[in-house]
Amino acid sequence: MAQTLKKAAQNKLQPFLNEIHAGDCIELMDTMPVASVGAIVTSPPYNLKNSTGNGMKDGRGGKWSKAALIDGYSNHDDNMPHHEYVAWQRKCLKSMMRVLRNDGAIFYNHKWRVQGGLLQDRQDILKGFPVRQIIIWKRNGGINFNKGYFLPTFEVIYLIAKKDFVLAPKANAMGDVWEISQTRDNPHPAPFPIELAERCIASTTAEVILDPFMGSGTTALAAINNSREWIGMDISPSYCNMARERISNYG
Numbered sequence: 567m568a569q570t571l572k573k574a575a576q577n578k579l580q581p582f583l584n585e586i587h588a589g590d591c592i593e594l595m596d597t598m599p600v601a602s603v604g605a606i607v608t609s610p611p612y613n614l615k616n617s618t619g620n621g622m623k624d625g626r627g628g629k630w631s632k633a634a635l636i637d638g639y640s641n642h643d644d645n646m647p648h649h650e651y652v653a654w655q656r657k658c659l660k661s662m663m664r665v666l667r668n669d670g671a672i673f674y675n676h677k678w679r680v681q682g683g684l685l686q687d688r689q690d691i692l693k694g695f696p697v698r699q700i701i702i703w704k705r706n707g708g709i710n711f712n713k714g715y716f717l718p719t720f721e722v723i724y725l726i727a728k729k730d731f732v733l734a735p736k737a738n739a740m741g742d743v744w745e746i747s748q749t750r751d752n753p754h755p756a757p758f759p760i761e762l763a764e765r766c767i768a769s770t771t772a773e774v775i776l777d778p779f780m781g782s783g784t785t786a787l788a789a790i791n792n793s794r795e796w797i798g799m800d801i802s803p804s805y806c807n808m809a810r811e812r813i814s815n816y817g
Contacts, residue, residue: 576602578598578599578602579598579599579602579603579774582598582797583774583795583796583797584786584795584796584797585797585798586780586783586786586798586799586800586806586809586810586813587797587798587799587800587806588799588800588801588802588803588806589799589801590801591658591661591778591779591799591800591801592657592658592661594778594799595661595662595664595665595776595778595799596661596664598665598797599665600664600665601665601666601667601668601670602665602667602774603665603666603667603670603772603774603775603776603797604666604667604669604670604770604771604772604773604774604775605666605670605671605672605673605766605767605770605772605774605775605776606662606665606666606670606671606672606673606674606775606776606777606778607672607673607763607766607767607775607776607777607785607788608662608672608673608674608675608776608777608778608779608785609674609675609676609758609779609781610655610658610674610676610779611779612676612677612679613645613646613648613651614679615645616645616646616647616648616651617679617681648681652690652691655691656691658778659672659674659691659692659695659726661778662776662778663695663726663728665776666728667728667772668728668729668730669728669730669731669732670727670728670731670770670772671698671725671726671727671728671731671770671772672724672725672726672727673701673723673724673725673766674692674723674724674726675703675721675722675723675724675758675762676688676691676721676722676724677718677721677722678718678721678722679718680712680714680715683714688722688724692724692726695726696726696727696728696729697724697725697726698725698726698727698731699724699725699727699742700722700723700724700725700742701722701723701724701725701742701743701744702720702721702722702723702742702743702744703720703721703722703723703744703746703762704719704720704743704744704745704746705719705720705721705745705746705747705748706719706747706748707719723744723762723766731770733769733770734768734769734770734771737768737769737770740765740769744762744765746759746761746762746765747759749784758784759784760784760787760788760791763784763785763787763788763789764788764791764792766788767785767788767789767792767794768792772794773794773795774794774795774796774797775788775789775794775795775796775797776796776797776798776799777796777797777798777799778799779799779800780798780799780800780805780806780809781800781805781808781809782805782808782809782812783798783808783809783810783812783813785798786798786809786813787812787813787816790813790816
């Protein structure tokens with residue numbers, strides 16, 4: 567009986583595998599079988615244009631003209647009221663937890679920031695979810711126009727793990743601070759480096775990797791490099807096309 571149910575779930579998952587799907591990630595994930603993916607590696611929009619203290623602001627009340635996300639993303643302006651953004655991300659995480667196997671984990675990359683003079687550490691998004699560990703992604707610093715705090719040089723990866731999740735053999739020997747340079751040769755306005763996605767994937771035994779905010783396809787490439795199947799989603803048709811082209815030209 568268990569094998570029959572497993573095979574039925576695999577058959578339902580088949581149309582999703584190794585494809586980029588354009589559309590709302592919550593709606594797409596909610597059509598996937600329950601407990602069907604082994605790991606999720608993703609970095610959602612950070613809502614930077616809503617920031618009061620950094621990101622799009624130059625510290626003098628104006629906008630930083632060279633910021634990559636000055637116009638937001640394609641099909642998403644990155645400027646939601648904070649309470650709406652939190653509610654949206656919690657819905658996204660709920661859908662991710664639904665499709666995640668009982669031995670699976672989510673690597674959720676986000677960025678802390680100062681908002682209204684206070685640290686915003688994303689606990690309002692993550693409250694109630696099973697965060698097992700915080701991984702620090704130490705990257706290059708940018709430009710800090712604000713004299714009220716030091717130059718940020720890291721982002722955070724929340725390891726949100728279901729109860730039966732264990733790391734791949736020997737992965738537990740890795741530290742929880744990963745020093746990886748940012749990506750410079752990617753046309754997407756907010757790419758993360760393939761090495762970061764690869765490290766997340768390689769630290770698991772997951773057979774299927776999902777990224778509901780696939781962007782330019784980096785997680786898919788990292789999955790391919792680690793001989794895993796993958797599923798990509800993005801609300802932007804232009805980013806989906808960018809990812810498909812990048813994947814087809816890869817290697």
